[in-house]
Amino acid sequence: MLHAFSYVAPRSLDELLAFLSSHGDDTRVFSGGTDLFVNIRSGLVSPQYVADLKTVPGLREISFTGQEGLSIGACATVNELLAHETVCERYPVLRIAGEELATLQLRNRATVVGNIVTASPCGDMTSPLLCLGTDVVLVSARGERRIPLGEFITGVKTTQIAADEIVSRLIVSTDRIDASGGYRKLKRIKGHDLGVVAVALVRAANTMLVAISSAAPTPVLLPEFDARTPVAEIQKSAQAAISPIDDVRCTSEYRRFMVDVYIRRLMEEVPA
Amino acid sequence: MIRITVTINGERYEREVAEHRTLLHFLRNDLGLTGTKEGCGAGECGACTIIMDGRAVNSCLVLAAEADGAELETIEGAAAGGELSAIQQAFHDNHAVQCGFCTPGMVMSATDLLRRNPNPSREEIIDGIEGNFCRCTGYQQIIEAIEAAARAAGAAAGKGSDHA
Numbered sequence A: 001m002l003h004a005f006s007y008v009a010p011r012s013l014d015e016l017l018a019f020l021s022s023h024g025d026d027t028r029v030f031s032g033g034t035d036l037f038v039n040i041r042s043g044l045v046s047p048q049y050v051a052d053l054k055t056v057p058g059l060r061e062i063s064f065t066g067q068e069g070l071s072i073g074a075c076a077t078v079n080e081l082l083a084h085e086t087v088c089e090r091y092p093v094l095r096i097a098g099e100e101l102a103t104l105q106l107r108n109r110a111t112v113v114g115n116i117v118t119a120s121p122c123g124d125m126t127s128p129l130l131c132l133g134t135d136v137v138l139v140s141a142r143g144e145r146r147i148p149l150g151e152f153i154t155g156v157k158t159t160q161i162a163a164d165e166i167v168s169r170l171i172v173s174t175d176r177i178d179a180s181g182g183y184r185k186l187k188r189i190k191g192h193d194l195g196v197v198a199v200a201l202v203r204a205a206n207t208m209l210v211a212i213s214s215a216a217p218t219p220v221l222l223p224e225f226d227a228r229t230p231v232a233e234i235q236k237s238a239q240a241a242i243s244p245i246d247d248v249r250c251t252s253e254y255r256r257f258m259v260d261v262y263i264r265r266l267m268e269e270v271p272a
Numbered sequence B: 001m002i003r004i005t006v007t008i009n010g011e012r013y014e015r016e017v018a019e020h021r022t023l024l025h026f027l028r029n030d031l032g033l034t035g036t037k038e039g040c041g042a043g044e045c046g047a048c049t050i051i052m053d054g055r056a057v058n059s060c061l062v063l064a065a066e067a068d069g070a071e072l073e074t075i076e077g078a079a080a081g082g083e084l085s086a087i088q089q090a091f092h093d094n095h096a097v098q099c100g101f102c103t104p105g106m107v108m109s110a111t112d113l114l115r116r117n118p119n120p121s122r123e124e125i126i127d128g129i130e131g132n133f134c135r136c137t138g139y140q141q142i143i144e145a146i147e148a149a150a151r152a153a154g155a156a157a158g159k160g161s162d163h164a
């Protein structure tokens, strides 16, 4: 059972943003609802209004241009991302990581943007998007702003988003287009468990990017490496950057150990 | 309360529904379509799987209000005219049902899978039911049933056309 809230189905972006200007503090916007309704059900949040982004025209698009890069609209689902030809061909790390997210049924609803805004330390889309270089576009009745993903996420489940703002889309840069990539996620059961620890690796022409999730309050992007950097050096940099905790799923020691294992395996697996 | 119109298994329903009502509770409690089951209520078990506008979803995480205008398929629509569907028959023949609680969701996931991919490999079947828990069978019989259903559909299609 969910607590009694009002369902808002805005017919335009202006209507939504006007509503949020006056009721933002009492409202949660949502698209897939796969995080929101679980959190409402468990009493973690209890908004007076839930506003459905899917009724706003124009927020679902995934598009690519050579100048801007890949644009992922607020309501684009993970399965729509996985079915997108440019994504599969030119941003392979997004496909590989997206396939690890939850289950088929959930991916039919869950959005890429929802995954970012939730800002869970173990969100599967964040690390690959950090490696590729991604900006978050926020809109409100006050205007639009664009911030790098790494700055947008500020802590465990916290972001820079204001109560009257929504994320309209993500823009993935062309900096690492056509780069090969890999994603390794340790979990107990696919789809039914949060990641215990995960590593994303992207190999561009002369550089390498590595990001780690579930090993610190936010996913961590390591500084860019030269393509010939030895494994041990990347592992050392990773160990210095992460601060894993002991929890019900495993110890911090095991998380540290597996980060090293995954970095080594990804370096072997992902073609230069 | 808001007024919604949904099509379920080809039949139109127009109803007043509480705005915080989940689609699962709308189906089960308001419409009496209790074939769709509630296991966890939180997206984990897949017992509540239905097909919404051609896609398998967890109806426990969808609001009834969101389904306004949608086409839904539930387990009640599977046995058209009182005849078991090929998938239901295969579940029966292959002992893929023990307590039966997961079965409606499994059949809907299998239906969705075979539409997208009429000839799935064993791996693809396992991926197709990744969102559905079964606490009884150990999955082997379910996987075999879906293989059998795919074979049966292939054989029926082969009979019905000139080219194999």
Ligand SMILES: Cc1cc2nc3c(=O)[nH]c(=O)nc-3n(C[C@H](O)[C@H](O)[C@H](O)COP(=O)(O)OP(=O)(O)OC[C@H]3O[C@@H](n4cnc5c(N)ncnc54)[C@H](O)[C@@H]3O)c2cc1C
Pocket (backbone or CB within 6 Å): A028, A029, A030, A031, A032, A033, A034, A035, A036, A037, A038, A053, A074, A100, A101, A102, A103, A106, A109, A110, A111, A112, A113, A114, A115, A116, A117, A118, A122, A123, A124, A125, A161, A165, A166, A167, A168, A191, A192, A193, A194, A195, B042, B043, B044
């Ligand atoms: C059983 C289960 C398994 C899961 N497994 C995984 C997993 O393996 N990996 C993983 O990463 N995640 C997992 N998740 C979490 C979840 O499915 C994902 O985070 C998903 O991508 C969220 O997207 P959504 O559209 O459903 O978000 P919603 O629930 O719609 O929204 C999530 C949050 O973001 C806010 N929000 C959403 N869109 C916007 C926007 N455009 N602007 C501003 N705020 C917004 C909402 O207010 C809410 O607080 C799982 C969830 C469940 C229930």
Ligand code: FES
Pocket (backbone or CB within 6 Å): B037, B038, B039, B040, B041, B042, B043, B044, B045, B046, B047, B048, B049, B058, B059, B060, B061
């Ligand atoms: S009841 Fe919906 S997934 Fe368990």
Ligand code: FES
Pocket (backbone or CB within 6 Å): B096, B097, B098, B099, B100, B101, B102, B103, B133, B134, B135, B136, B137
């Ligand atoms: S038959 Fe009992 S849960 Fe699957």
